Amino acid sequence: MRKLTSLLLLLASLLGAFAVAAAEPKLTIPETVFDFGFVPQNAKVSHIFWMHSTGTDSLKIVKVSPG
């Protein structure tokens, strides 16, 4: 009985460790290119790109660098 309990505990801890290791953040951007077409000079134009966190851990945006 003791052996069975130890085995179950070991199995549970291994599964827990695996679950922690498998948690990964993932960024999914459905639309990555946007064409404004003709745009006048000296003007500000804008577009919203949707970003989805599709991983199993929290996604953190560390940095955005202008292109």
Added chain:
Amino acid sequence: MEIIFNTGHYSKRQTKRPAITTNEGPETKYVQIVCDVYTNPDSTYPISIMPYKFDISQYGEKERSSLEFNVKNLSDQDLDMTLVDMPAGMFKITLPKKIKAGQTGKGKIELLKDQIKKEFEKSVTFQVNDKLNSRFTVPVKRTIRIPGANPTDTTTAKK
């Protein structure tokens, strides 16, 4: 994520590719914007939008919340115009349904009620059904100057 591009003194075809770094891993992800910056408002084809910048600013007590614009079809075929992109919850846009070759259609942009007290700089993108499915992006700006009063809110980072 909102990408704002100031066309400044750029001209012709421009491509910008902002990079996004996350805790996902070392791989950087990118979004890309493309545009054709024109210098002469009369030079666009197959349509010309006038005014080419929508300024719905209010200078004074009288409320101003809409702007009419003209779309001239410079091509030799009838064109349909559709709205491709605009910020959510800010405007109502009415477009001319079909513009016959050589003719001019009328459109209107109206601010939604909760935007009337705000200042902003956004843009709207249209597309016509010519062979190239040409697109046109028009900047939309609102500034409020009322003597003795200040706007209650702004959506831009002008502070």
